[in-house]
Amino acid sequence: MQKLYIHPLPVRIWHMINAVGFVLMLLTGTQIRYIGLIDLMSFRTAVTVHNWIGFVLIGNYFIWLLFYLFTDKIRVYHPELSPTKHFQASFRQLQYYGYGIFKGSPNPHQVSAYDKFNPMQSMMYQVVMFLLVPLLAVTGVLMWDVQGFYGAVDFFGGVRVVDTVHVLIYIFFAFFIFFHVYMGSLGHTPTAHYKAMFITGYEEVEEEHTHSGAAKP
């Protein structure tokens, strides 16, 4: 096994804070929305914790953003501009996760510091990081002070529209968190990706780069 440094420290710090923060946001958000059905904490506690962590995560987003804006690692988010190439590669990746992985076939995506996402991850993370997370943050801040941001709330179509967008993205993340955590366990060992993303930063790949399960979740 060869060790490749794929996840630099700022990315690991951002991811660690994000992981804890998103779990707490999902829990408190669920508590806020479903009080009476779920009673883990009081509504007021849930709102207070949700607000504080929300602002921490907005700050945390800028760690991620600034790191990628000011380093050449932004290349990991560069999209594949040829739709044919993108969909062919995505199909190969689907075949791998649906069949090849079970018989020990090599991962069609070769991970490297500048190409750490497989085609499906690449598309998903572009949508998540450049669209959904910012939209979630903006709608959250607007609802944090509806009166103060009345002009912006009105611009987006009113408080019900803002809330609906916020909740739709929350629903997406309620799905995504299970998907993301499970996909993280599909390395060459169940904990390989977790160790790399949370602790060491090093992904373990086959020496000759021909066999690898090292796709980041």
Added chain:
Amino acid sequence: MAGSRNANTISAAVFHRHLVIGVVATFFALFPGKFMAAEAAPADKLSDGDKSCLGCHGTEGMQKDLGGGKLLSLHVAGDDFAKSVHGANGCASCHADIDLNSHPQKTKNISSSREYSIAMAKVCAGCHAEAQNESETSIHATLLAKGKQSAPVCTDCHGSHSVTPKTAYDTCVGCHNAAMDAHAKWLPNAGLHLEVVSCAACHAPTAQRMVDLRLYDGAAKKWVSEKEGLPQFEKWARAADTDANGLDALELRKLMAQINHDPAQPEKTLRGRIELRTAVQAHQLSDKANAIRDCASCHRQGAEPFQNVSISIVSADGRPLRHKAQKEVLSSALSVDSLREFYAVGGTRSTLLDILLVLATLGGLSVPIGHQILKRIVQKQLEREAQAKPDERGGA
């Protein structure tokens, strides 16, 4: 020639007369209000008896010397009284104790203006017995009974001679001017809460609440009022409510489309407020220690305030005109547009989004479960293939 010219033209004098009449008529047609008789003052509509009272009491600065440097204002603004909700009742309906044969010669013995206000407030119960009953156990009445003379009586909140419909918030902050700061210390989004929740909705905890969806003009930044003499709201609401069981989400959309049918007019929206089902219940004001502080009282699905919903407009006289809506409009996916300015987190959540959340969670859980099942199936298939291959070799 001259005779012919005279037959086809008018004389200079006639022309001038027509010109002057034309100019004057045009002037009056363009500026009628300036030259017609002055519009009748509201007080002119009062009865002759009331006018005779105002003959003296309408005098600005009229007051009674109570002795010891204390004064009691006896002035009544006639126009304000005439425009008030009691204008039609007349002076004697409240001041029945005044005997015109001996007034003003025979004077009352009044020790202070406050004592007089407290005494006169009892008159209100003559008509407003229900409100009086509700207020008997209120914090205001309790404080008064304990001897705190500054505790408010009816007229302190409602006024005496100029009673008009006004919001509870405007009334309450008249005395409780530190309310905003006090709420901001513990209540998230305090400003918004004080804007959309009637004070009594929390401070009369035993009262029944409702959601009042009121028409709002965002461009003019004010509540929409029904045009005097042109009542359309009730007609349109009744027409939209085809089965007369309260507006459902689809009917509400149609009503809003009808209200906003003229694209040249600023768009009207519905803004929700938590109000009491009957204004009389607002008199049950309790000690603030008993006020509702539990967020879940409203921010919970099925919470009591969301069981009754009405849409309303401010009538020409300032009172709300209401039409019932079904409570389901608050949680319908069809209301995203028609109720875009009213949403209570947790309390009015959309049923469709709840279903989507359940599906998303099940979908998320099905990924590991489905993938592991797929793994077993594929591995068994591979094992069968592996077992078959040696057999094939053995057979060969």
